[in-house]
Amino acid sequence: MTTTTGAAAGLARGVLAGDVLAIARMISRVERRGLDAADDMAELYRAGGRARVIGVTGPAGAGKSTLVAALGGEFRRRGRTLGIVAVDPTSPYSGGSVLGDRIRMQSLWDDPEVFIRSMATRGALGGITRATADAVAVLDAAGKDVVLVETVGVGQDEVEIAQAAHSVVVVSAPGLGDDVQALKAGLLETADVHVVNKADREGADRTVAELRAMLGMSAGDGWRAPVLPTCAESGQGVDELAAALDRHHDWLLSSGEIDERLRLIARHRLKTLLTAFVHERVDRPMPGSAFETAVEALCRRTTDPWTAAHALLEEELSGRSKGRP
Amino acid sequence: MSPVEAGQDPIRVLVAKVGLDGHDRGVKVVARALRDAGMEVIYTGLHRTPEQVIGSAVQEDVDAIGVSLLSGAHMTLLPRLLELMREQGIGDKLLIAGGVMPDEDVVELKAMGVAEILGQDTPPATIVATVERLVRDRQALRAG
Numbered sequence: 026m027t028t029t030t031g032a033a034a035g036l037a038r039g040v041l042a043g044d045v046l047a048i049a050r051m052i053s054r055v056e057r058r059g060l061d062a063a064d065d066m067a068e069l070y071r072a073g074g075r076a077r078v079i080g081v082t083g084p085a086g087a088g089k090s091t092l093v094a095a096l097g098g099e100f101r102r103r104g105r106t107l108g109i110v111a112v113d114p115t116s117p118y119s120g121g122s123v124l125g126d127r128i129r130m131q132s133l134w135d136d137p138e139v140f141i142r143s144m145a146t147r148g149a150l151g152g153i154t155r156a157t158a159d160a161v162a163v164l165d166a167a168g169k170d171v172v173l174v175e176t177v178g179v180g181q182d183e184v185e186i187a188q189a190a191h192s193v194v195v196v197s198a199p200g201l202g203d204d205v206q207a208l209k210a211g212l213l214e215t216a217d218v219h220v221v222n223k224a225d226r227e228g229a230d231r232t233v234a235e236l237r238a239m240l241g242m243s244a245g246d247g248w249r250a251p252v253l254p255t256c257a258e259s260g261q262g263v264d265e266l267a268a269a270l271d272r273h274h275d276w277l278l279s280s281g282e283i284d285e286r287l288r289l290i291a292r293h294r295l296k297t298l299l300t301a302f303v304h305e306r307v308d309r310p311m312p313g314s315a316f317e318t319a320v321e322a323l324c325r326r327t328t329d330p331w332t333a334a335h336a337l338l339e340e341e342l343s344g345r346s347k348g349r350p
Numbered sequence: 351m352s353p354v355e356a357g358q359d360p361i362r363v364l365v366a367k368v369g370l371d372g373h374d375r376g377v378k379v380v381a382r383a384l385r386d387a388g389m390e391v392i393y394t395g396l397h398r399t400p401e402q403v404i405g406s407a408v409q410e411d412v413d414a415i416g417v418s419l420l421s422g423a424h425m426t427l428l429p430r431l432l433e434l435m436r437e438q439g440i441g442d443k444l445l446i447a448g449g450v451m452p453d454e455d456v457v458e459l460k461a462m463g464v465a466e467i468l469g470q471d472t473p474p475a476t477i478v479a480t481v482e483r484l485v486r487d488r489q490a491l492r493a494g
Contacts, residue, residue, distance in 0.1 A: 045409065045438075046408060046438070048409075049411035052411065053362075053411040056359075057359050119385060119386045119387065121360060121385035121390060122390050122391065123381050123391045125393045127394055127410075128393065135402065135405075140409055141406075141409055142410060143390075143392050145390050
């Protein structure tokens with residue numbers, strides 16, 4: 026497949042016009058992390074920045090997909106167009122995955138203003154990968170008012186979502202074992218809104234109370250994350266959730282906190298991409314034989330890995346890379 | 351991108367049940383087999399309309415759509431799926447059907463554009479190999 030700049034611009038143009046096929050193909054392109062996506066993404070990123078990005082995360086079994094569908098429906102009722110990115114882990118054994126989140130979002134399928142995309146992590150660290158951030162940028166550029174990003178994960182992944190979203194919803198449910206305990210590990214502070222889903226189940230009140238108690242301890246000034254019971258299946262509490270998210274967004278804007286949040290997102294984005302570029306460079310054969318020379322030198326112990334790695338990195342960063350695509 | 355590089359991307363397949371029959375044990379086995387072969391499988395559940403299947407396939411940008419039909423309505427549902435694929439601009443993707451249907455229908459459906467029809471006794475390994483071959487052939491055709 027050869028992509029001329031003209032064709033690339035065509036795809037970006039299709040995305041900007043909200044063309045479903047173009048959006049779908051653009052997301053595939055960023056998923057492949059190929060170089061052919063760069064020109065389009067440059068255009069789309071610059072055109073974006075209008076969508077509200079909301080991360081929804083929490084342990085498996087909390088009912089995230091159903092909640093995302095219900096919340097999405099609520100946003101639609103409020104007249105907003107919607108993009109959904111549902112991320113599921115890739116099997117480390119086969120490299121494959123079964124992406125089943127879509128099933129629970131059936132209520133949104135027939136709505137032309139809703140674009141749903143299932144993504145696998147494809148081995149990238151963190152549930153929300155570089156490609157996910159790119160997919161969000163595509164949907165943003167396509168004119169979606171709200172983009173919901175659903176990730177499953179533990180610890181690191183869930184913290185990572187906060188670095189890509191304006192608002193973060195952390196979903197738990199009663200009876201998931203140590204769920205509240207697990208939330209303590211870094212996630213408690215990450216949430217802008219806490220949801221205790223499956224609130225019709227036994228133990229929900231206790232989970233809500235426990236969360237509120239814990240949040241009370243970490244009281245700071247500014248936004249206080251509410252703890253909302255929901256039952257996504259029946260839709261109970263979902264309008265309150267949408268209202269809380271709207272309140273959070275209003276607060277971001279009125280307090281000026283939005284600037285800090287956007288800076289955090291931008292910083293994380295740049296750092297992730299930079300790290301990815303360095304990784305790719307290292308994984309590909311180095312130009313010339315500098316790498317192999319260093320390997321030989323290591324074998325003879327005339328250098329050491331620290332010195333050699335630093336030297337190679339310096340070499341990479343200082344202009345040698347110019348000739349490469 | 352060279353075909354070799356393209357070949358490293360996981361194949362994306364949408365697996366759906368259309369029509370009225372409520373058996374999904376088979377498709378779930380197929381979904382798992384495809385996953386274990388390194389594919390990304392979007393499973394859409396039971397009782398889907400052709401419009402929902404193709405709408406999802408467009409958004410998910412899959413390489414192939416695998417539908418299971420046991421209801422006997424294949425001569426209406428499969429042509430409808432093909433029609434929608436063409437209408438929505440994914441006529442170049444593969445439609446693969448599984449289920450029980452008479453030989454003469456199979457011939458006719460393939461002539462219409464169904465890429466392959468796999469009988470209900472097809473072992474998962476054969477299904478995996480078929481999807482893989484058809485998708486890679488199609489990709490090579492496009493790249494070449």
